[in-house]
Amino acid sequence: MEWFNLQFKASPKQALALSYLMDNVTSELGYGGGAAWGKSYLWVVWLWMTAQKYPWVRLFIGRRELSNVIKTTLNTYYKFWQDYSIPLPLMGRLDKKYNIIKFLNGSEIMLLDCAFQPSDPLYSRFGSLELTQGFIDESNEVEFSAINILQTRIGRQKNQEYWLKAKLLETFNPDQWHVKERYRVPFKNKTLPPHRMFIPALVGDNPRVDPAYITQLENSDEITRQRLLFGNFDWASDEGKVFMFDEISDLFRNNIEKKSDITYISCDVARLGNDKAVIWVWKGMECIKIISYARCTIDDLGNKIKGLEDNYGVSRRNIVVDSDWVGGGLADILRWCTQFVNNASPIKFEQEKKWFVLKNFANLKTQCYFKLKEFLERRDIRVFADWEIKDHLSQELENIYIKTTDKDSKIAIEGKEELRKRINRSSDYADMVMMRMIYIVRELEQHQDTYTGVSEIDFDSILY
Numbered sequence: 001m002e003w004f005n006l007q008f009k010a011s012p013k014q015a016l017a018l019s020y021l022m023d024n025v026t027s028e029l030g031y032g033g034g035a036a037w038g039k040s041y042l043w044v045v046w047l048w049m050t051a052q053k054y055p056w057v058r059l060f061i062g063r064r065e066l067s068n069v070i071k072t073t074l075n076t077y078y079k080f081w082q083d084y085s086i087p088l089p090l091m092g093r094l095d096k097k098y099n100i101i102k103f104l105n106g107s108e109i110m111l112l113d114c115a116f117q118p119s120d121p122l123y124s125r126f127g128s129l130e131l132t133q134g135f136i137d138e139s140n141e142v143e144f145s146a147i148n149i150l151q152t153r154i155g156r157q158k159n160q161e162y163w164l165k166a167k168l169l170e171t172f173n174p175d176q177w178h179v180k181e182r183y184r185v186p187f188k189n190k191t192l193p194p195h196r197m198f199i200p201a202l203v204g205d206n207p208r209v210d211p212a213y214i215t216q217l218e219n220s221d222e223i224t225r226q227r228l229l230f231g232n233f234d235w236a237s238d239e240g241k242v243f244m245f246d247e248i249s250d251l252f253r254n255n256i257e258k259k260s261d262i263t264y265i266s267c268d269v270a271r272l273g274n275d276k277a278v279i280w281v282w283k284g285m286e287c288i289k290i291i292s293y294a295r296c297t298i299d300d301l302g303n304k305i306k307g308l309e310d311n312y313g314v315s316r317r318n319i320v321v322d323s324d325w326v327g328g329g330l331a332d333i334l335r336w337c338t339q340f341v342n343n344a345s346p347i348k349f350e351q352e353k354k355w356f357v358l359k360n361f362a363n364l365k366t367q368c369y370f371k372l373k374e375f376l377e378r379r380d381i382r383v384f385a386d387w388e389i390k391d392h393l394s395q396e397l398e399n400i401y402i403k404t405t406d407k408d409s410k411i412a413i414e415g416k417e418e419l420r421k422r423i424n425r426s427s428d429y430a431d432m433v434m435m436r437m438i439y440i441v442r443e444l445e446q447h448q449d450t451y452t453g454v455s456e457i458d459f460d461s462i463l464y
Contacts, residue, residue: 005260006046008084014042017169020197021046024165028151028196030183032172033231037203039171042075043135048080049111050133052090054164055105058157062150064141066099066113073137074111077101081457105442114146116425121294122147130156133167140175144391174233178391181249183271184233202231211367240401242326242369242374247376248397252380252390260284263312265319266435267305268428269298269330277301280432285375287433302333319347320435340364340435347441362412368437369400371411383433393421396430398426 010018013031021025031039047059061067075092081091092101092109099111112126114136123146131154136142145168155166171221172179183198190199264282277296281289289308303317316336323331323339330340346367361367377379383393399422403414416426 010043010045013199017042017089017199018046020199021167021169025194025198025444028168028170029168030139030170030172030179030196030198031201032153032170032179032183032198033174033201042078043137043171045078047133047135048077048092050164051092051101051103051109052105053108054132054158054162056158056200057107057132057162057164058110058130059108060110060112060129060131060150061144062112062114062134063138064113064115064138067110068110069113069137070099092387097121102374113148114142114150116143118145118425121292125149126153128152132157132159132164133169135169135171136172136173140177140179141221142173143395144178145388148388149339151429168460174231177394178387200231222266227279241398242373242400242402243376243397245398248394250379251376251381251383251393251397252385254382256284256286256380256382258284259378263318264436264439265305265312265328266303266309266321266432267316267319268431268435269301278428278432279305279308279310280312280436282436283312285381285436287385287436290383290385290389290429290432292428296331302330303336305330318403318439321464322431322435338438340438360411364409365434366411368415368434370411371437372442375440381433388405389429392425393433394427396427397433399423400427400430 003060011190017029018033020029022437031042043061047061047241049461051057061073063073078419080086089104094101101109101111105213110129110131117125126146126149129150130152132151134152134154136147139147151168154168156162159166165248170179170183174180177283181194182196184200186192186196187198260283262284266280266282268278277293279291279301280287280293291304291308293304309315309316309319316334317338319334319337321334321337321339322343328339331337341365341443342365344364346361359372372381383390385393396419401414401418401421403418419427419428
């Protein structure tokens with residue numbers, strides 16, 4: 001392919017992708033599948049040539065961690081220079097102080113760290129950027145809220161002058177949640193909107209891939225083969241997981257038959273500024289309003305909850321507060337509210353044989369999470385939320401795992417620190433749904449002589 005005197009030897013999939021990146025219709029392009037399918041030179045050719053042709057444009061390369069952009073993504077850029085003998089004046093110079101590749105014509109390629117930062121939960125650091133177009137590498141590892149903010153920042157630098165459409169290229173390997181929901185599922189169902197395109201690519205689509213690498217993938221574990229060799233977006237490592245993908249996806253579209261006018265509030269209090277304070281308003285088993293505060297004093301939070309209590313007619317006893325850590329102060333302000341203590345003993349039932357599933361829990365938090373699992377399985381709970389919260393909640397629920405794998409031990413879910421290591425944040429939203437279950441468990445305790453609707457969860461299928 002000849003593009004501005006560059007003889008780029010594009011594969012058929014790369015050529016198709018470049019056609020979308022240069023048209024006047026597509027604004028979002030997802031390019032993904034297995035490993036070694038030719039994504040590397042695609043973004044280099046697109047961004048580099050755009051920077052060369054249009055002076056003073058501002059492009060970007062984003063990834064979950066800036067260190068990976070520098071160590072991995074930029075290596076492709078340097079290799080491209082060598083393979084195509086790019087003249088030194090056209091290569092661009094990396095300004096390591098500001099992490100920007102600068103060109104002689106004034107164009108720039110910014111290197112962005114897209115990781116979630118507790119001090120910047122709304123990605124305000126991107127809010128003032130004026131960008132032309134951009135690329136997110138491994139976007140399956142980047143939170144949708146970061147991608148959403150960056151989409152609002154492109155199209156703001158020389159686009160009208162050069163008649164350049166705001167475009168975002170995302171490359172990714174098979175994964176769950178937003179890349180699957182935004183690209184793979186609508187592509188499979190032929191419901192992609194006109195402005196969004198998806199190109200599935202496998203290792204076999206790259207004619208220059210090393211055959212030894214394909215052999216290496218063939219000899220890998222089953223999950224690696226499914227993801228990187230076959231490009232399977234429906235793979236799942238279910239061992240130890242509490243919630244399944246379909247259950248979580250349906251949480252946002254379930255049709256609740258048994259409506260209720262009884263209102264509730266659940267609140268997770270930020271701990272020393274490290275997490276958001278989150279308030280959820282419930283009507284029966286439907287969450288109808290979600291409010292979060294990055295920074296909020298206990299007194300202010302108490303006043304906000306009291307305002308919601310009046311507006312929605314919530315009984316004080318139907319307000320549940322995570323009273324661990326600083327949450328105890330909020331519980332003191334909201335006298336008579338329900339205090340949720342994660343490591344408290346689970347609620348016991350007299351008829352041990354009938355309720356044998358419930359008596360095996362190590363603590364109240366685990367008990368409520370498994371009661372939530374019953375409601376998700378029956379599709380008896382719904383959350384109304386925007387894309388950002390859906391993405392956060394889905395990812396958190398997907399990462400709730402069983403901690404105990406010994407059949408003779410009590411069942412316990414992993415602590416917040418284990419989850420934080422996987423997704424780089426706490427389970428703020430998932431805990432809000434879980435805490436709603438304390439009223440269900442308490443109701444069962446009060447009516448255990450007549451209640452017969454308990455789902456006997458097969459723990460062996462989850463643990464082994």
